[in-house]
Amino acid sequence: MSATENNVSMEKIVSLAKRRGFVFQSSEIYGGINGFWDYGPYGVRMKRAIEQLWWREMVETRDDVEGLDSTIICHPQVWKASGHLDQFSDEMCDCRDCKARHRIDMMEDPKVCSNCGGSNLTEPREFNLMMKTFVGPVSDDEHTAYLRAETCQPIFVDFHNVRIAARQKLPFGIAQIGKAFRNEINPRNFTFRSREFTQMEMEFFCEDEGSMDVFNYWKEQRIKYYREKLGFDDDFMRIHEHDKLAHYAKAAVDIEVKFPFGWGELEGIHHRGVWDMSQHEGSSGKEMQYMDHDNGRKIMPTVIETSVGLDRTFLALLAKAYDEEVIGEAKDGKAADIRTVLRLPAVVAPIQAAILPLSKKLSENAKELYNKLNRYFRCEFDVTGSIGKRYRRQDEIGTPYCVTFDFDSVDDNAVTVRHRDSMEQERVAITDLRDYLEKQID
RNA sequence: GCGAGUGUAGCUCAGCUGGUAGAGCAUCACGUUGCCAACGUGAUUGUCGACGGUUCGAAUCCGUUCACUCGCUCCA
Numbered sequence: 001m002s003a004t005e006n007n008v009s010m011e012k013i014v015s016l017a018k019r020r021g022f023v024f025q026s027s028e029i030y031g032g033i034n035g036f037w038d039y040g041p042y043g044v045r046m047k048r049a050i051e052q053l054w055w056r057e058m059v060e061t062r063d064d065v066e067g068l069d070s071t072i073i074c075h076p077q078v079w080k081a082s083g084h085l086d087q088f089s090d091e092m093c094d095c096r097d098c099k100a101r102h103r104i105d106m107m108e109d110p111k112v113c114s115n116c117g118g119s120n121l122t123e124p125r126e127f128n129l130m131m132k133t134f135v136g137p138v139s140d141d142e143h144t145a146y147l148r149a150e151t152c153q154p155i156f157v158d159f160h161n162v163r164i165a166a167r168q169k170l171p172f173g174i175a176q177i178g179k180a181f182r183n184e185i186n187p188r189n190f191t192f193r194s195r196e197f198t199q200m201e202m203e204f205f206c207e208d209e210g211s212m213d214v215f216n217y218w219k220e221q222r223i224k225y226y227r228e229k230l231g232f233d234d235d236f237m238r239i240h241e242h243d244k245l246a247h248y249a250k251a252a253v254d255i256e257v258k259f260p261f262g263w264g265e266l267e268g269i270h271h272r273g274v275w276d277m278s279q280h281e282g283s284s285g286k287e288m289q290y291m292d293h294d295n296g297r298k299i300m301p302t303v304i305e306t307s308v309g310l311d312r313t314f315l316a317l318l319a320k321a322y323d324e325e326v327i328g329e330a331k332d333g334k335a336a337d338i339r340t341v342l343r344l345p346a347v348v349a350p351i352q353a354a355i356l357p358l359s360k361k362l363s364e365n366a367k368e369l370y371n372k373l374n375r376y377f378r379c380e381f382d383v384t385g386s387i388g389k390r391y392r393r394q395d396e397i398g399t400p401y402c403v404t405f406d407f408d409s410v411d412d413n414a415v416t417v418r419h420r421d422s423m424e425q426e427r428v429a430i431t432d433l434r435d436y437l438e439k440q441i442d
Numbered sequence: 443g444c445g446a447g448u449g450u451a452g453c454u455c456a457g458c459u460g461g462u463a464g465a466g467c468a469u470c471a472c473g474u475u476g477c478c479a480a481c482g483u484g485a486u487u488g489u490c491g492a493c494g495g496u497u498c499g500a501a502u503c504c505g506u507u508c509a510c511u512c513g514c515u516c517c518a
Contacts, residue, residue: 010511011511014510014511015453015454016453018452018453019452019453019468020452020453021452025509025510028509030492030508031491031492031507031508031509032491032508032509032510033508033509034508034509034510082518083518084518086518087518129516129517129518149518182517184516184517185443185515185516185517186443186515186516186517188511188512189511190510190511193517246518247518248518261511261512265517327478327479328479337478337479338479339478339479356477358476358477359475359476384469384470385479386475386476386477386478386479386480387475387476387477387478388477388478388479388480389478389479389480390478391477391478391479392478392479393479395478402477402478404477406476406477407476416477418477418478423478425477425478
């Protein structure tokens with residue numbers, strides 16, 4: 001089986017994720033809770049690494065994007081203005097005969113199924129995809145608030161605060177990584193569609209004139225990011241242009257990847273026009289326009305959005321990386337030797353270098369090396385079991401480099417570096433090791 | 443939300459028509475080995491998804507429920 005053919009089953013990924021501590025079901029001892037997942041020790045390392053990579057590319061290495069970390073709970077008006085409260089609150093009913101589901105407001109006759117003509121319908125029920133809570137000890141309508149359904153709305157709301165504090169002029173962007181919540185009707189496909197998830201969003205504010213160029217620029221940037229940083233090739237990734245646009249959008253593309261269950265959206269790049277900013281101006285009564293001091297013109301900023309699902313990126317990486325390689329054919333009644341290996345990019349691998357003493361007798365020296373490298377890379381130290389066993393363990397969690405400290409190391413001050421993908425080894429001087437790994441990883 | 447399937451150790455699964463739970467792998471220890479899952483010896487691990495019912499007795503039969511997978515539906 002090969003990951004490039006992408007015939008990895010979901011079961012294998014879920015099983016590995018659980019076994020090796022990438023992803024667990026939330027609240028498992030209570031039977032689990034639908035649509036919620038926990039990231040275990042290796043999972044959280046990898047998740048953070050993806051965040052760091054995105055943040056570095058989108059914020060730290062750019063002068064024209066600022067960061068923000070806003071609250072999950074905002075003033076309820078935010079969601080009224082964004083349209084979430086109205087659009088997410090459809091009354092729906094099901095036909096008991098043909099199983100079709102209808103929005104009440106879209107039906108000609110709310111008592112007759114438009115699909116089969118039957119009248120055996122369930123009572124209308126409200127489908128609100130926003131998660132509700134109460135602010136303060138009183139649980140009534142006046143104190144109702146919502147967990148954010150997307151991270152971008154607080155960015156719009158904070159536009160002027162960020163702009164002024166950072167002394168930014170148009171065009172510039174604001175980026176944020178954080179949790180978002182949706183009462184998905186049907187959580188599916190492991191972590192792909194869950195009810196609590198992490199978004200990495202960047203809203204780029206610009207003038208309307210030339211905004212399609214900005215849209216295309218970000219589209220190219222984001223595709224380049226997946227190709228160059230995460231190694232997503234054209235067999236694995238495709239661009240889906242929307243022909244049917246949402247009410248707020250002027251143009252939209254999705255970046256999709258091939259999951260075991262089919263193509264799925266990873267990132268949306270949307271031209272949102274002035275919709276959000278205008279909505280918040282109308283709703284708050286505060287001016288959201290931007291004054292261009294160079295020409296004295298006031299404009300409502302146009303927004304280009306790049307919106308990534310972090311959990312989906314994580315899952316896509318696992319699906320792409322998963323491989324089972326036959327090392328030895330079955331013979332003499334012995335089963336074939338199959339190596340399970342995650343061919344993850346080094347930049348996101350949960351462990352980047354494993355430090356392994358060839359023998360337990362070398363533990364102390366190896367540990368010393370580990371303590372040094374641990375400051376610069378995500379490292380793990382392992383003495384248990386044979387060296388081959390330890391290599392395989394690291395393969396399974398995608399560790400790109402195993403550093404083996406052997407009996408010669410004490411004398412020649414060098415170690416063996418074993419490569420995950422080729423299983424080949426080379427001798428590297430301990431003094432060069434940090435530089436060596438840095439070159440390989442970045 | 444509808445339909446189908448599944449749920450037994452960390453993972454993969456066995457457990458025939460009801461008699462009170464097993465294997466392989468994994469994990470750990472000791473010995474051995476010294477660069478690719480070795481080997482030997484020993485050890486740990488289970489509310490048999492949950493609740494209720496039938497029965498002298500339920501992992502096994504029945505009901506309900508929860509979770510996961512697949513197909514519809516949904517995804518502003």
